[in-house]
Amino acid sequence: MGMQTHINEDRNMSEHLYNPDILQKLDFSKSPAVFKPKISAANPGAEWMVVRPLQRADFDKGFLQLLSQLTSTGNITRKQFDERFTQMKMSGGHYVTVIEDTRSSKIIGAATLTVEQKFIHNCSLRGRLEDVVVNDTYRGQQLGKLIVVTVSLLAQQLGCYKMSLDCKDKLIKFYETLGYKLEPGNSNAMNMRFEDPS
Numbered sequence: 001m002g003m004q005t006h007i008n009e010d011r012n013m014s015e016h017l018y019n020p021d022i023l024q025k026l027d028f029s030k031s032p033a034v035f036k037p038k039i040s041a042a043n044p045g046a047e048w049m050v051v052r053p054l055q056r057a058d059f060d061k062g063f064l065q066l067l068s069q070l071t072s073t074g075n076i077t078r079k080q081f082d083e084r085f086t087q088m089k090m091s092g093g094h095y096v097t098v099i100e101d102t103r104s105s106k107i108i109g110a111a112t113l114t115v116e117q118k119f120i121h122n123c124s125l126r127g128r129l130e131d132v133v134v135n136d137t138y139r140g141q142q143l144g145k146l147i148v149v150t151v152s153l154l155a156q157q158l159g160c161y162k163m164s165l166d167c168k169d170k171l172i173k174f175y176e177t178l179g180y181k182l183e184p185g186n187s188n189a190m191n192m193r194f195e196d197p198s
Protein backbone atom coordinates (compact mmCIF):
# COMPACT_ATOMS: atom_id res chain seq x y z
CA MET A 1 0.00 0.00 0.00
CA GLY A 2 1.44 3.37 -0.99
CA MET A 3 1.58 6.50 1.14
CA GLN A 4 -1.27 8.10 -0.81
CA THR A 5 -3.62 5.26 0.08
CA HIS A 6 -2.88 5.73 3.78
CA ILE A 7 -3.59 9.44 3.56
CA ASN A 8 -6.89 8.80 1.84
CA GLU A 9 -7.92 6.21 4.40
CA ASP A 10 -7.06 8.56 7.28
CA ARG A 11 -9.08 11.36 5.75
CA ASN A 12 -12.01 9.02 5.22
CA MET A 13 -12.05 7.86 8.81
CA SER A 14 -12.36 11.41 10.18
CA GLU A 15 -14.95 12.41 7.56
CA HIS A 16 -18.04 13.89 9.22
CA LEU A 17 -21.58 12.91 8.20
CA TYR A 18 -22.45 16.63 8.13
CA ASN A 19 -20.71 19.96 8.68
CA PRO A 20 -19.62 20.09 12.35
CA ASP A 21 -19.43 23.92 12.45
CA ILE A 22 -23.18 24.25 12.85
CA LEU A 23 -23.07 22.51 16.26
CA GLN A 24 -20.63 25.09 17.63
CA LYS A 25 -23.07 27.92 16.91
CA LEU A 26 -26.20 26.47 18.54
CA ASP A 27 -27.71 28.82 21.13
CA PHE A 28 -28.60 26.71 24.18
CA SER A 29 -30.40 29.66 25.83
CA LYS A 30 -33.19 29.08 23.24
CA SER A 31 -34.02 25.71 24.87
CA PRO A 32 -36.36 25.41 27.89
CA ALA A 33 -34.06 22.65 29.23
CA VAL A 34 -32.35 23.46 32.53
CA PHE A 35 -28.69 22.48 32.74
CA LYS A 36 -26.98 22.49 36.14
CA PRO A 37 -24.12 23.12 35.67
CA LYS A 38 -24.56 24.94 32.38
CA ILE A 39 -23.31 23.01 29.36
CA SER A 40 -23.79 23.13 25.60
CA ALA A 41 -22.67 21.31 22.46
CA ALA A 42 -19.73 23.72 22.13
CA ASN A 43 -18.89 23.42 25.86
CA PRO A 44 -20.09 20.02 27.08
CA GLY A 45 -18.65 20.55 30.57
CA ALA A 46 -15.48 18.44 30.49
CA GLU A 47 -12.38 18.78 28.32
CA TRP A 48 -12.55 15.05 27.49
CA MET A 49 -16.04 15.30 26.01
CA VAL A 50 -16.93 16.32 22.47
CA VAL A 51 -20.29 16.63 20.69
CA ARG A 52 -19.95 16.15 16.94
CA PRO A 53 -21.44 14.55 13.82
CA LEU A 54 -20.91 10.82 13.28
CA GLN A 55 -17.57 9.86 11.69
CA ARG A 56 -16.56 6.70 9.82
CA ALA A 57 -14.07 6.02 12.63
CA ASP A 58 -16.98 5.63 15.06
CA PHE A 59 -17.36 2.05 13.86
CA ASP A 60 -14.19 1.41 15.93
CA LYS A 61 -15.31 3.65 18.80
CA GLY A 62 -18.23 1.56 19.97
CA PHE A 63 -21.01 3.43 18.18
CA LEU A 64 -22.91 0.27 17.27
CA GLN A 65 -22.34 -1.23 20.73
CA LEU A 66 -23.90 1.94 22.16
CA LEU A 67 -26.91 1.60 19.83
CA SER A 68 -27.35 -1.97 21.05
CA GLN A 69 -28.26 -0.47 24.46
CA LEU A 70 -31.29 1.02 22.68
CA THR A 71 -32.39 -1.87 20.46
CA SER A 72 -31.05 -4.77 18.42
CA THR A 73 -28.52 -3.74 15.78
CA GLY A 74 -27.71 -7.06 14.14
CA ASN A 75 -24.15 -7.93 13.15
CA ILE A 76 -23.14 -4.93 11.05
CA THR A 77 -19.84 -5.26 9.20
CA ARG A 78 -17.49 -2.34 8.60
CA LYS A 79 -18.41 -2.47 4.92
CA GLN A 80 -22.13 -2.25 5.68
CA PHE A 81 -21.52 0.61 8.12
CA ASP A 82 -19.41 2.46 5.57
CA GLU A 83 -21.95 2.01 2.79
CA ARG A 84 -24.80 3.24 4.98
CA PHE A 85 -22.67 6.25 6.04
CA THR A 86 -22.04 7.08 2.36
CA GLN A 87 -25.73 6.70 1.44
CA MET A 88 -26.83 8.91 4.35
CA LYS A 89 -24.30 11.57 3.46
CA MET A 90 -25.22 11.56 -0.24
CA SER A 91 -28.97 11.71 0.32
CA GLY A 92 -28.72 14.41 3.00
CA GLY A 93 -31.14 15.00 5.85
CA HIS A 94 -29.48 12.51 8.22
CA TYR A 95 -27.90 14.20 11.23
CA VAL A 96 -26.50 11.38 13.36
CA THR A 97 -24.85 13.16 16.29
CA VAL A 98 -22.64 11.67 18.97
CA ILE A 99 -20.87 12.42 22.24
CA GLU A 100 -17.33 10.98 22.46
CA ASP A 101 -15.26 10.36 25.58
CA THR A 102 -11.89 11.26 24.05
CA ARG A 103 -9.98 9.65 26.97
CA SER A 104 -11.15 6.21 25.92
CA SER A 105 -12.12 7.04 22.31
CA LYS A 106 -15.59 5.68 22.99
CA ILE A 107 -18.97 6.96 21.81
CA ILE A 108 -21.01 7.47 25.00
CA GLY A 109 -24.12 9.19 23.63
CA ALA A 110 -26.02 9.50 20.36
CA ALA A 111 -29.16 10.95 18.80
CA THR A 112 -30.32 11.37 15.23
CA LEU A 113 -32.23 14.20 13.59
CA THR A 114 -33.88 13.17 10.33
CA VAL A 115 -35.12 16.06 8.19
CA GLU A 116 -38.15 15.32 6.03
CA GLN A 117 -38.79 17.54 2.98
CA LYS A 118 -42.45 18.36 2.42
CA PHE A 119 -44.72 20.20 0.00
CA ILE A 120 -47.27 21.24 2.65
CA HIS A 121 -46.83 24.42 4.65
CA ASN A 122 -45.09 26.10 1.74
CA CYS A 123 -42.47 23.41 1.12
CA SER A 124 -41.68 23.01 4.81
CA LEU A 125 -39.14 20.87 6.62
CA ARG A 126 -40.07 18.61 9.52
CA GLY A 127 -37.57 17.11 11.95
CA ARG A 128 -37.79 13.71 13.61
CA LEU A 129 -35.83 12.74 16.70
CA GLU A 130 -34.63 9.15 16.55
CA ASP A 131 -32.33 6.68 18.28
CA VAL A 132 -31.49 8.57 21.47
CA VAL A 133 -29.15 6.67 23.78
CA VAL A 134 -26.55 7.32 26.49
CA ASN A 135 -24.13 4.61 27.67
CA ASP A 136 -25.57 3.20 30.90
CA THR A 137 -22.48 4.02 32.98
CA TYR A 138 -22.76 7.70 31.98
CA ARG A 139 -26.50 8.18 32.59
CA GLY A 140 -27.86 10.76 35.03
CA GLN A 141 -25.15 13.32 34.14
CA GLN A 142 -27.20 15.49 31.74
CA LEU A 143 -25.82 13.80 28.62
CA GLY A 144 -29.28 12.66 27.52
CA LYS A 145 -30.49 16.24 27.79
CA LEU A 146 -27.35 17.51 26.05
CA ILE A 147 -27.67 15.27 22.98
CA VAL A 148 -31.45 15.75 22.61
CA VAL A 149 -31.25 19.54 22.97
CA THR A 150 -28.34 19.60 20.51
CA VAL A 151 -30.27 17.88 17.71
CA SER A 152 -33.47 19.78 18.54
CA LEU A 153 -31.72 23.15 18.22
CA LEU A 154 -30.06 21.82 15.08
CA ALA A 155 -33.53 21.10 13.62
CA GLN A 156 -34.59 24.68 14.39
CA GLN A 157 -31.35 26.05 12.93
CA LEU A 158 -31.91 24.07 9.71
CA GLY A 159 -35.37 25.61 9.34
CA CYS A 160 -37.65 22.79 10.51
CA TYR A 161 -41.04 24.10 11.60
CA LYS A 162 -41.42 21.27 14.14
CA MET A 163 -39.65 18.28 15.61
CA SER A 164 -41.42 15.04 16.55
CA LEU A 165 -40.55 11.87 18.43
CA ASP A 166 -41.99 8.52 19.52
CA CYS A 167 -41.17 7.26 23.00
CA LYS A 168 -42.18 4.93 25.81
CA ASP A 169 -44.60 6.35 28.42
CA LYS A 170 -41.87 6.57 31.09
CA LEU A 171 -39.85 9.03 29.00
CA ILE A 172 -42.67 11.55 28.47
CA LYS A 173 -41.58 13.60 31.51
CA PHE A 174 -37.96 13.63 30.34
CA TYR A 175 -38.92 15.00 26.92
CA GLU A 176 -41.40 17.49 28.41
CA THR A 177 -38.56 19.13 30.31
CA LEU A 178 -36.84 19.63 26.95
CA GLY A 179 -39.82 21.37 25.31
CA TYR A 180 -41.74 18.46 23.73
CA LYS A 181 -45.50 18.30 24.31
CA LEU A 182 -48.19 15.64 24.01
CA GLU A 183 -50.79 17.31 21.79
CA PRO A 184 -54.31 16.24 22.85
CA GLY A 185 -56.05 14.34 20.07
CA ASN A 186 -52.85 14.24 18.01
CA SER A 187 -50.34 12.09 19.88
CA ASN A 188 -50.97 8.56 18.69
CA ALA A 189 -48.07 6.56 17.30
CA MET A 190 -49.15 3.71 14.98
CA ASN A 191 -47.05 1.10 13.22
CA MET A 192 -47.52 -1.50 10.52
CA ARG A 193 -44.95 -4.27 10.97
CA PHE A 194 -43.72 -6.02 7.83
CA GLU A 195 -41.11 -8.23 9.46
CA ASP A 196 -39.31 -8.77 12.73
CA PRO A 197 -36.22 -6.55 12.67
CA SER A 198 -32.94 -8.36 13.34
Ligand SMILES: CC(=O)SCCNC(=O)CCNC(=O)[C@H](O)C(C)(C)COP(=O)(O)OP(=O)(O)OC[C@H]1O[C@@H](n2cnc3c(N)ncnc32)[C@H](O)[C@@H]1OP(=O)(O)O
Pocket: 069, 070, 129, 130, 131, 132, 133, 134, 135, 138, 139, 140, 141, 142, 143, 144, 145, 146, 165, 166, 167, 168, 170, 171, 173, 174
Ligand atom coordinates in the same frame (compact mmCIF):
# COMPACT_ATOMS: atom_id res chain seq x y z
C1 LIG B 1 -36.89 9.29 20.59
C2 LIG B 1 -36.16 8.14 21.22
O1 LIG B 1 -35.14 7.72 20.76
S1 LIG B 1 -36.79 7.46 22.68
C3 LIG B 1 -35.56 6.30 23.24
C4 LIG B 1 -34.74 6.85 24.37
N1 LIG B 1 -33.63 5.96 24.66
C5 LIG B 1 -33.69 4.89 25.50
O2 LIG B 1 -34.71 4.61 26.11
C6 LIG B 1 -32.40 4.08 25.63
C7 LIG B 1 -32.02 3.80 27.08
N2 LIG B 1 -31.98 5.02 27.91
C8 LIG B 1 -31.00 5.94 27.80
O3 LIG B 1 -30.09 5.86 26.97
C9 LIG B 1 -31.03 7.11 28.78
O4 LIG B 1 -31.68 6.70 29.95
C10 LIG B 1 -31.70 8.39 28.24
C11 LIG B 1 -31.08 8.79 26.91
C12 LIG B 1 -33.20 8.20 28.07
C13 LIG B 1 -31.47 9.52 29.26
O5 LIG B 1 -30.07 9.71 29.38
P1 LIG B 1 -29.42 10.37 30.68
O6 LIG B 1 -28.04 10.78 30.32
O7 LIG B 1 -29.58 9.51 31.86
O8 LIG B 1 -30.35 11.66 30.85
P2 LIG B 1 -30.09 12.93 31.72
O9 LIG B 1 -29.01 12.69 32.74
O10 LIG B 1 -29.91 14.09 30.84
O11 LIG B 1 -31.50 12.97 32.46
C14 LIG B 1 -32.31 14.05 32.39
C15 LIG B 1 -33.49 13.86 33.32
O12 LIG B 1 -34.39 12.85 32.85
C16 LIG B 1 -34.59 11.86 33.85
N3 LIG B 1 -34.59 10.56 33.17
C17 LIG B 1 -33.62 10.06 32.41
N4 LIG B 1 -33.95 8.82 31.97
C18 LIG B 1 -35.15 8.55 32.50
C19 LIG B 1 -35.99 7.42 32.45
N5 LIG B 1 -35.67 6.31 31.76
N6 LIG B 1 -37.16 7.47 33.11
C20 LIG B 1 -37.50 8.58 33.82
N7 LIG B 1 -36.73 9.67 33.90
C21 LIG B 1 -35.57 9.65 33.27
C22 LIG B 1 -33.43 11.96 34.77
O13 LIG B 1 -33.80 11.57 36.08
C23 LIG B 1 -33.07 13.43 34.70
O14 LIG B 1 -33.85 14.17 35.58
P3 LIG B 1 -33.17 15.31 36.47
O15 LIG B 1 -32.54 16.29 35.52
O16 LIG B 1 -34.33 15.87 37.23
O17 LIG B 1 -32.19 14.58 37.31
